[in-house]
Amino acid sequence: MDSRSWMLLEQEDPRWRLPDDLRRRDPFAARDCGWVEQMRPFIRQFSRPGERVLDPFCGFASTLLAAHLEERAGLGYEIDPARAELARERLARHGAMAQRVVAADILREPPQGGIDLCLTNIPYFGCGWASGDPDQLYASADYAGYLQRLGERLRLIRQLLAPGRYCIVMAENPQLGGQMLPLAWDVARLLAGQLQLCEERVLLYPKPVEALAPMSCHSDRSHEYALILRKQAEAPAPEAGLALLRAMQAAGLRFALFGSFAAWLEDAARPWPADIDLLLPAEDAAVNALLAWLQGQGFALSCWQQPLELPVRLAEYRGRYYFRAERLQRGGERLRLDLCFELDGADVAERLGGLRFCQGLPLAG
Ligand SMILES: C[S@@+](CC[C@H](N)C(=O)[O-])C[C@H]1O[C@@H](n2cnc3c(N)ncnc32)[C@H](O)[C@@H]1O
Structure with missing residues (x-):
């Protein structure tokens, strides 16, 4: 990773992309699947080979596959059992058998032992999701409750994280009800209550450019933030x-x-x-x-x-x-x-x- 405050992600490597047959099996066509390329630089920069990387919202296991490629031990939690199964199948196709996907909420089955890096793409508020599971953050009925439940999980992650180590959360400010929801900034504030907010990186995903109608302010939202936080090693005060x-x-x-x-x-x-x-x-x-x-x-x-x-x-x-x-x-x-x-x-x-x-x-x- 270099010192630039942004990272350009132009193309997904077909070798690591979620395979089409697995994508089709997801009811939402894996619309929220991230890129392995997005995770690898953070894993290299903020952990060492052999260390333990946690993704508490692991989805289709892009973080765990990135951890495998960088020779780290990945541990992922995915609350949706069908997704957890897809994630396992994806990892198996890459021979990443040492990476572990737990089909549960991390609060219900906390891991044994500590972790060296937490790296995750959080579930956003406002995504349509029919689930009877009250822990499914995508199904949160209101924003305050969503932030509250996210905060409870981040609190546990803080406890698990080794002193001096990093928690990196990828988030964007989505459009909801015709307005921009400052979700990434609210999450940064929430995290800063638990950990030391050190830096941000803006991840840019260029899309074809379109002209805007006069007075229209809608952008193509082709960026997100990687919020970089550290658990302080020493007693603060x-x-x-x-x-x-x-x-x-x-x-x-x-x-x-x-x-x-x-x-x-x-x-x-x-x-x-x-x-x-x-x-x-x-x-x-x-x-x-x-x-x-x-x-x-x-x-x-x-x-x-x-x-x-x-x-x-x-x-x-x-x-x-x-x-x-x-x-x-x-x-x-x-x-x-x-x-x-x-x-x-x-x-x-x-x-x-x-x-x-x-x-x-x-x-x-
Ligand atoms: C943005 S997606 C993660 C995608 C992942 N980064 C990837 O590229 O494969 C967020 C995931 O969090 C899961 N999720 C939501 N609430 C959860 C919870 N309480 N515990 C664990 N997973 C949860 C969702 O089902 C969704 O698959």
């Missing part, structure tokens, strides 16, 4: 996280620590968690006081990627579970808090019975 919690304590805010940050406080030998999880009393006044304080400290507040306007009324956020507060520090590190006001569909206080919210560090018991 433990002191800043602790200092923040102490300041919150001193300001008399009501919260309780839980999750991986609480565990890290008890045992500093554990890896520094990606974020700080707090439980909040499900009371409008206490929650608004805490949110307003954080906002005053330079934190951006959101709920499921939507900016939050204060004051909030918790009753309007039923089923959303948590708010997020995020601050980009001067040194480029991100400090992130997940502020949970519901657990398993119930108020936190109700769910945890005797939990006492106080200003104590560590966990209020």
Whole structure:
């Protein structure tokens, strides 16, 4: 891979293209199948021979075939069993027997062991797909739910990824209902909440040029983005996280620590968690006081990627579970808090019975 921020993909090599007979067996004629050539440079650049490459949405196994050609061990997940079967058949025709396709959602059958590179072409929102499987992202009924489910899978991928290694997600901004949906940018924001957003490459697929009618703004959308993210190897900001919690304590805010940050406080030998999880009393006044304080400290507040306007009324956020507060520090590190006001569909206080919210560090018991 060279330093250009774009890659030109002019022709698919017939040797690696999805064979026509397999393409015909797909009900959508494999309209969403990517190119092996699109994946190979990323595999060469961001992994080493023999390493493990994951594609959590592997479709027809273009990534796994690319991994095979570059002598990496590919592991793919494809929720549609018929597609998974096509993918296996394609790989078998290339003698790529060591590449593995699991016909499942990665959340339902997480892999054993870590991964060295995640490389994937995500399923887009808005593609027609008749499926009764609620995990099929193509069948998502609304965009917020789609991003939420995608985010849950990316969270697991972050956990699986070896420190210092890369996750590369290919995405575009599709046309939907006569408008451009900024999906690639929303996904970049979603990913940046989990991993360090390092770079983008624009992939260009030239098509025959056509003149546009006056005032028409529609392009042929012959490009997509490869979003390149890295799992930070080193602890980003433990002191800043602790200092923040102490300041919150001193300001008399009501919260309780839980999750991986609480565990890290008890045992500093554990890896520094990606974020700080707090439980909040499900009371409008206490929650608004805490949110307003954080906002005053330079934190951006959101709920499921939507900016939050204060004051909030918790009753309007039923089923959303948590708010997020995020601050980009001067040194480029991100400090992130997940502020949970519901657990398993119930108020936190109700769910945890005797939990006492106080200003104590560590966990209020
Ligand atoms: C863009 S296609 C991938 C195409 C692939 N890059 C290729 O070239 O063969 C996305 C795939 O993700 C699958 N998918 C959707 N939701 C999924 C989920 N929750 N888990 C696993 N696969 C899923 C879809 O069925 C679809 O085949």
